[in-house]
Structures are given as structure tokens and as C-alpha cells.
Amino acid sequence: MLAKKINSYLLSNYRIYLDKCRRRTLAKYEWLSEIEAMVGRQYGRIYAWDKINEAMVRQWCEIMGVDNPLYTDAEYAATTEHGQLVAPPAMLQGWCLAGYGDEILAPGSTTENPYEVLKVIENHGYPAVVAVNSNLTFDRYINMGEKLYYTTVLDSISEEKTTALGTGFFVTLKMTYFSEQADGQDDEKVGDMMFRVIKFKPAKQPEKPAAKKEAAVRKRPKPGISDDNRFFWEGFEANELRIQECNSCKKLQHPPAPVCMHCHSFDLGYKVASGKGELYSFVVMHYPHVAPFDSPNPIGLIELEEGVRIPAGLIGLEEGVAPKIGQKVQVEYHTFDGELTLPQFRLVSPEES
Template identity: 60%
Template sequence: MAEQDWMSEVRAMVGREYGRVCAWDEVNAPMIRQWCEMMGVDNPLYTDAAYAASTEYGAIVSPPAMLQAWCLEGLHPNNYPPGSTTENPYEVLRLLESHGFKSVVAVNSDLSFERYVKVGERLYYTTRLDAVGEEKTTALGTGFFVTLIMSFFSEKPTGDEKVGELLFRVFKFRPANVQAAEAPKVEMVQKIKRPKPGVSDDTRFFWDGVAAGKLLIQRCKSCGTLRHPPGPVCVKCHSFEWDTVEASGAGSIHSFVVMHYPEVPPFDHPNPVGLIELDEGVRLVAGLVGAKRNEIAIGQRVQVEFQSFDDGELTLPLFRPVAP
């Protein structure tokens, strides 16, 4: 099948290199420590200066999986430090979207590493549009695989050194059951429902409680330890006996992310998601409502709010910021 004329513009982008995106800060021990705490990583090579000094590396190094984090823009979108490019490395995705390929069904990324990154190094990355595949037709629709390569470098007086690489691949497609963009008919577009949570014997009590407007937390009957997510055994005393306690629903934002891309219906975008620390002492992940992107803050007080979706088929615990 002959490709549309506009695809020649897409093909011409392949191989394009986009300028560097710089890191705001040098690789530093406080950020490494906080990342390890959040991810539950306790390798002393990353946090114990005395231990790290006794190894072949001679000092604290950054966890390899943290590579991408050093060059993120921070809380505000596209807020990169001076010296960063103003080019949009995702322009090919916007071009595909403008021709009706707006949906995403598959995204994958692979990180590879040349070496450990040490405290004091300053990183940046460049982006190359590596490939736009041939048109593929699936049961979901027709689209294209787009592959981007981000190469990470450490600035050196003798010449910058490559330290790692990120491959990002996404499938952009036009849904088979949606009419072409040039002649849309709203009545032919099927309403997309929110994905339902997976429910097991361990978690059923939680979702039954949510449906009833209660935030139930699992409690060990032997030692009283609260735990979330729910599980079959107490991590403290290993007892299998448990009951539940109804939480007040009050807490604070321990951490949060704001999802900007890809835009996945039926969620609103930007889509804020918080790690909520309940006053009872456990944490859970939930959506944030009633707050503008630039008003969300660590430590902000929140209160649970149960909302129903898809004509009452699904109820979710969301959290709304409240006045101090």
C-alpha cells in the first residue's frame, strides 16, 4: 500500500539529532539517598561513603537505574536549565497524531549503561529519531512503531564521555473502530471506560470497602501492625491472622507525579497521581483531584473522596487537598 504524501515528511525526520538536554544539578549524594529511600534500595555502595571508599570505585556512585532522573526537568514541564535545546524531540509523534494516529497501545524503554556515574559529574543527553517502522495493522487498528534513542554523556574537560543510553519505542495507531479524523461522528466513538483494578483474595476486602465508601487498612491481629498494600502475612511477626481498621481518610502528600504524555483516555491530562501517607501511618497510591498542577506540594494535607465512574461500575478512592 502506497504511503500517504505526508509520510514523506515523517520519513525525512528519521536520523534527526536533537540537541542536548542538560541536568540542573551535578550527580549528588542527597538525591541518591532520597531515590534509594523511595525505591527501597539499601546497597551501601550508593549511600555509605565509608563503605564506597573501600571499593574499587573509591566513592559513592549513582544507581544505574537512576540515570534518566538526573536530566529530568523537575516539577514544571519543559523547565530545562540554560544550555539545553529548545527543540522538540517528539515532533514526529505530534505529526502522526495530526493525521489521526492518536492512540497508544504499546510503550517500552530499555536502559543500558557504560559505567557507574560518580558524585560530582554533570550529565546531559541528546536524542536521535532512530526509526519509524512500516505501517502495521492489528486488531486494534493501524499505526507505526516510533523509536527514539537518548544518549547520556558526562561532561569532561578532555572530551565528553558516554555513560548510558535509553531506547524509547511507542506504537501510535488509529483505532479500527473510530472513523477517520476528517469525517468524525461522535456517535460512532465508543466510550472508553477506566481500567478496573485487579482483585484477589488478599485485596477484595479493600475494594469492597471502597464500594461502600470506607477506606479499610489491613491490620495484623497478633502485633497490630498496619500494612498496605494488603498481603497474606505480616511482614513484622509473620502472622497469617489479620483484620481491618477503617482509616479516617486524612493524610498528606509524601510524593507525587504528574502524567503529561502519552495522553491515555479516559483520564484527564495532565494527570496528577500522589503517594499518600495516611495519618494511620501507611502509604497508598491514588489520584489527586481538585488541585492545579502548580499548586500540588509535598506535605500538603489531603482527604479521601470516593468517586464513581462508568455509570457506577467502578468506585475509586481519590484525594483532594484541604486547607491546613
């Protein structure tokens, strides 16, 4: 008996304390009286777009990794106390979500905004919002074919609080979910959701002097060199365009490979190409800009006089003039970053060719 009296006394004093905090906050911000009047208001129905159905349940279970046969195996579900497939309870909120943009509600839904309190607080200088917690409770399983809706009540708003995020108000909303019944029967409550957010002014972070950083210089990526293609890359240092040649059948191939693609011989060498050819195909990359390459960045597929094709950068393009298929080209060797020599092909004008 004594313990009950103590608990009752403590509870009474706690309520008095909360009421003082609330009145102190109201005295500080007169506009909060508008929100106080909204507490306890019930907003109209927001309907589900679809009836509870097997397809959406199956997809939800696949995504969430739920393998309970009660939700997806009709034969098994028929042997249970439910006698049929049911929807996972955790899907309750999902059935009544709005369409893309949070403004597209199912037909028949209310035009009221259950979150209008957040807009009121925002208009008084509290622009940021973060969800704090959400609790779902379930009264029963939901069967296939049922049509759901929910109503919303603004349950409470706290006094002004200071948190690590900033200063603001905790707003608690309660959604009650119903199954719509036919033939004049009362709609059946199937669950609740408590949803709490904080609407706040972000705390000002102390300004830190920005550390001066030297812009990193992006270098050309180096090629992957192996024993099969080393001769090709080393050739550029000697201003040579070396194309792999089979010592057995004397045929050329590119890119380099460990075996001849023609006769399957492993006896391979190389031939120094003339560096002359024509443009077989090309692409000009405009976006995205990738450092350290120029933009636009023309890349050509060159058919050499020797009969093989090689991709390489194009140079000598006139601004606004696209290269032409079949146009003659001539190799040039350019060193990048003081260490990497690569071939580039200059377009040759008809007069030069």
C-alpha cells in the same frame, strides 16, 4: 560456510521485504515522506538540572527499596574499587527529566523538540500514544559531582501496523547520555536508552446496548449498636431521648459508655431528657453531596437542658439564614427508609421560645 551463506541470503531477503513494506506505506501516505526525512536526525542536548548528588541518590534508594551501601555509605564506598559513592545505574534517565509539565528544561538545553515526529503523526489522524518498551544500557558507574546531558536521535518509524489497540506506527527514539568534561576534554558517553512508542488511531469498539439499571436507592446508614448503647437507639422508637445516667452518682454522660466517667461505677441506667436545649455549635455541609442526605446539610451540637451535649441534624432553617449560637431547639423524631427513627432538632424562633 553453507550456514553463513544461508543466513546472509535470509538477511538480504528480509531487508528487501522491509524496504518493500516501507515503500508501500509511503505510496499510501505521501505525508510520511516528511517523517522519513526526519529519521536519523540528532537533536540537541537536554541537560540535567542538578549534578549527581548524595541527597537525590539517598531519596531514590529509600523510595525504591535499594539498600546497597555503595550508593549511600561513604565509608564503605571508599573501600571499593570506586573509592567513593556512586549513583545507581537505574537512575540514569531520572537525572535529565524535565520539570513539571515536560516543558521546563534545565538551563542550556536545546529548544528543539525531540518528539516532534509524534506531533506530525498526530496531525494526520493518529491521536493516541502508548509506550511500548524501553531499554537502558550503562557504560559505567556515575560519580558524585558529574553533570549529565543527553542527545536524541529519531532511530526509526515502522510501516503502518494494526494492533489490538488500533492502527498506527511504532516510533523508536535513541537517547545517548554523556558526562560533561572540563578543560576541553571530550565529553564521556555513560549510557544509552532506547524508547519506543506506538502512535495510533484507537480501534472502534462495537457498541453494546446499555443495560438499563434502576438507580440504587441510598439509605441512611444504620448506627453501630452494642449492649452499652442499645437503650439510646431503642428510645427513638418510643419517641424518647434517653441519656445515660449513673445509678450511683446520678450524673449524666453522653455518648453511652460501659462505665461512669465520673465515679467509675458499672451500675448504669438512663434518664429520658426533655428534648429541649440550645445550639452550642453547628456546621453546614455544602460539598461533597453525600446521598441520601440533603444538601446543604446542617448539623448541630445541642446542649440539652440536662447539661449534656449531643450531635444531630438541624431542621427548620430558613433559606439563606444561618442559625445562631444559643438559639433554642426542640427535638423531633423522624423515620427514614421506613425503618430507622432518629432525632432531629428544630430551631425555635425567639417568639416561639
